[in-house]
Amino acid sequence: MTQVVIVGAGLGGLRVAESLRAAGYTEHIVLVGDEDHLPYNRPPLSKEALAGGVQVEDLHFRRKDSIDDVEWRLGSGVVASDLTARTVTLADATVLPFDALVVASGIRPRILPIPGPTKGRHLLRTADDAAGLRHEIAPGTSVVIMGAGFIGCEVAATARKLGAEVHVVALDAEPMIRPLGAELGAAMRRRHEAHGVNFHMGRTVAEFLGDDHVTGVRLDDGTEIDATVIVEAVGSVTNTEWLEGNDLDLSDGLLVDSAMVVQGADVPMVAVGDVARHPNALFGGPPRRIEHWNIPTETGRRAGAALAALLRGDEPDRSAFTAMPSFWSDQYEYKIQSFGMPGIATSSVVAAGSVDEPCVVEYHDDSGLVGVIGIDRTADLAPYRKQLAQRGA
Amino acid sequence: MIKIHVDMDKCQHYGQCCFEADDVFALDDDGKLVYQEEASDDRLADLESAVDVCPMQAITITSA
Known part of the structure; x- marks a missing residue:
C-alpha cells in the first residue's frame, strides 16, 4: 500500500x-x-x-x-x-x-517588524482571523488598514459597510496598482473615497502607538491616526x-x-x-x-x-499548461473581474465605458492582448477571454 | 439526467461556469446568470468543473 x-x-x-x-x-x-x-x-x-x-x-x-x-x-x-x-x-x-x-x-500574510503594542493588530487569512476581526469592528470603530491590494480594499469596503472609520495606508501610488494599473487603480480609489475611505498613499506605518493595546499609528511622515483596529494586508x-x-x-x-x-x-x-x-x-x-x-x-x-x-511508473502529461488566470473582487456594489495577466502589460486602453463608470480595460504588451479587466461589465468579457485563450494556439 | 441548481442568493454572476458548460450556463444581456435545470448524463464532467470553478460555490448538481 x-x-x-x-x-x-x-x-x-x-x-x-x-x-x-x-x-x-x-x-x-x-x-x-x-x-x-x-x-x-x-x-x-x-x-x-x-x-x-x-x-x-x-x-x-x-x-x-x-x-x-x-x-x-x-x-x-x-x-x-x-x-x-x-x-x-x-x-x-x-x-x-x-x-x-x-x-x-x-x-x-507578511508581518512587518514595526515597533509598538501588538494587541489590536490583525491579519486576515483564515476563518479564525475573520471571526476574531469581526467582533472588533463596530459603528464608529477607527480602523487602519495597511496595504491597498485586494484584501486591503475589500476589508476597507466591508468596514465602511459596518460603519467604521477607515484609513488605508500603503506605499503604492494607487490601490491595487499592480493588477489594475495606475489609471484604474485611481478610479477605484475615487470610488472608495466616495464611500468615505481615507487613503494615505506613498506612506508606511512607522510605529504603533499605545501601551498595551494599539491606540493609533504614526506614519513615516509623522502623521498620527487614532485607531484601535489594525488590519495588516501587506502581501504574503x-x-x-x-x-x-x-x-x-x-x-x-x-x-x-x-x-x-x-x-x-x-x-x-x-x-x-x-x-x-x-x-x-x-x-x-x-x-x-x-x-x-x-x-x-x-x-x-x-x-x-x-x-x-x-x-x-508512467510519464506524466507534460503538454503545455494553459490555464487562464482569473480574478474577481467585490467592493461595495462594484464588481471587478479580470482574465489573463494585466499585471505584465506595458500599456492599457479603455475599450468601453469610462474608468469612473462601468468599463472594460484592455491590457497589452509587445505580444498583443495579455489581459482584460471589467468593472460591472462581466458579460462583456467573454470575447476577450476567448481571444486570450487563443494566445497558446 | 442531471439536475442543476444555482443558489441565486450566493450567485454573483461572475459567469465562470459559462466557460465550463456553455450549453447549460449563460449570462443574459443584463449580465445575470441564466441556466438549464437539467442536462444529460454525458455532461457530468463539465458540470462538475462548473461546480468547482464557481467562486461563490453556488452550484449543486444531483443525479435524477
Missing part, C-alpha cells in the same frame, strides 16, 4: 486529492492541515464572513464522494520534511512516511520553511514544470496553488506564482493526474 501525503488542506490540497482519485489512484491519501477546518472558501472572509452571519461550515467546499476514504489530519501542520527518508514531521511530532508528496501549503510569504534542508530552490515558492512536478526533487513530488511557481504557455516569460483563486483548482487537476502517473 502506497501513501500520498498532501501538505495543506485548503482548496489546492482538496483538488489534488480529487484529481488523484479521478486518475485512478486508489491507495492511501493523507491531507495535513494546520487549521482545524476542512477545506473552505477564503474569498468571503474579507466580505460576507467579515460583515457577519457566515460560519466556517457555510464556507466548506463540497468534497467529492471519491475522497470519502482519505485521512484528514487537521490542526497540526507539517514543520519539517526529509525527502531522502521520505517522511514529514508534524507540529505534534508525528512522523508520516510517504511515497509521494504534494506541496499545497500555500502562503501566509510562501509556506515553504518545512522543506528546508532538502536542496530545493525555495527562493519564490517551488519551481514546477508544466505537469506541476517539482524540479530538483528525487521523489514523486508536485506543488500546486499559491506556492507553485509554474509556467503558463499562454503568456510565456518566466514561471510565476499566481495568487488567484482559480489557480489551486487548475494546478491541482494537473498535479493529481501527474502524480498518479508517476506512482504507476
Whole structure:
C-alpha cells in the first residue's frame, strides 16, 4: 500500500486529492492541515464572513464522494520534511512516511517588524482571523488598514459597510496598482473615497502607538491616526520553511514544470496553488506564482493526474499548461473581474465605458492582448477571454 | 439526467461556469446568470468543473 501525503488542506490540497482519485489512484491519501477546518472558501472572509452571519461550515467546499476514504489530519501542520527518508514531521511530532508528496501549503500574510503594542493588530487569512476581526469592528470603530491590494480594499469596503472609520495606508501610488494599473487603480480609489475611505498613499506605518493595546499609528511622515483596529494586508510569504534542508530552490515558492512536478526533487513530488511557481504557455516569460483563486483548482487537476502517473511508473502529461488566470473582487456594489495577466502589460486602453463608470480595460504588451479587466461589465468579457485563450494556439 | 441548481442568493454572476458548460450556463444581456435545470448524463464532467470553478460555490448538481 502506497501513501500520498498532501501538505495543506485548503482548496489546492482538496483538488489534488480529487484529481488523484479521478486518475485512478486508489491507495492511501493523507491531507495535513494546520487549521482545524476542512477545506473552505477564503474569498468571503474579507466580505460576507467579515460583515457577519457566515460560519466556517457555510464556507466548506463540497468534497467529492471519491475522497470519502482519505485521512484528514487537521490542526497540526507539517514543520519539517526529509525527502531522502521520505517522511514529514508534524507540529505534534508525528512522523508520516510517504511515497509521494504534494506541496499545497500555500502562503501566509507578511508581518512587518514595526515597533509598538501588538494587541489590536490583525491579519486576515483564515476563518479564525475573520471571526476574531469581526467582533472588533463596530459603528464608529477607527480602523487602519495597511496595504491597498485586494484584501486591503475589500476589508476597507466591508468596514465602511459596518460603519467604521477607515484609513488605508500603503506605499503604492494607487490601490491595487499592480493588477489594475495606475489609471484604474485611481478610479477605484475615487470610488472608495466616495464611500468615505481615507487613503494615505506613498506612506508606511512607522510605529504603533499605545501601551498595551494599539491606540493609533504614526506614519513615516509623522502623521498620527487614532485607531484601535489594525488590519495588516501587506502581501504574503510562501509556506515553504518545512522543506528546508532538502536542496530545493525555495527562493519564490517551488519551481514546477508544466505537469506541476517539482524540479530538483528525487521523489514523486508536485506543488500546486499559491506556492507553485509554474509556467503558463499562454503568456510565456518566466514561471510565476499566481495568487488567484482559480489557480489551486487548475494546478491541482494537473498535479493529481501527474502524480498518479508517476506512482504507476508512467510519464506524466507534460503538454503545455494553459490555464487562464482569473480574478474577481467585490467592493461595495462594484464588481471587478479580470482574465489573463494585466499585471505584465506595458500599456492599457479603455475599450468601453469610462474608468469612473462601468468599463472594460484592455491590457497589452509587445505580444498583443495579455489581459482584460471589467468593472460591472462581466458579460462583456467573454470575447476577450476567448481571444486570450487563443494566445497558446 | 442531471439536475442543476444555482443558489441565486450566493450567485454573483461572475459567469465562470459559462466557460465550463456553455450549453447549460449563460449570462443574459443584463449580465445575470441564466441556466438549464437539467442536462444529460454525458455532461457530468463539465458540470462538475462548473461546480468547482464557481467562486461563490453556488452550484449543486444531483443525479435524477
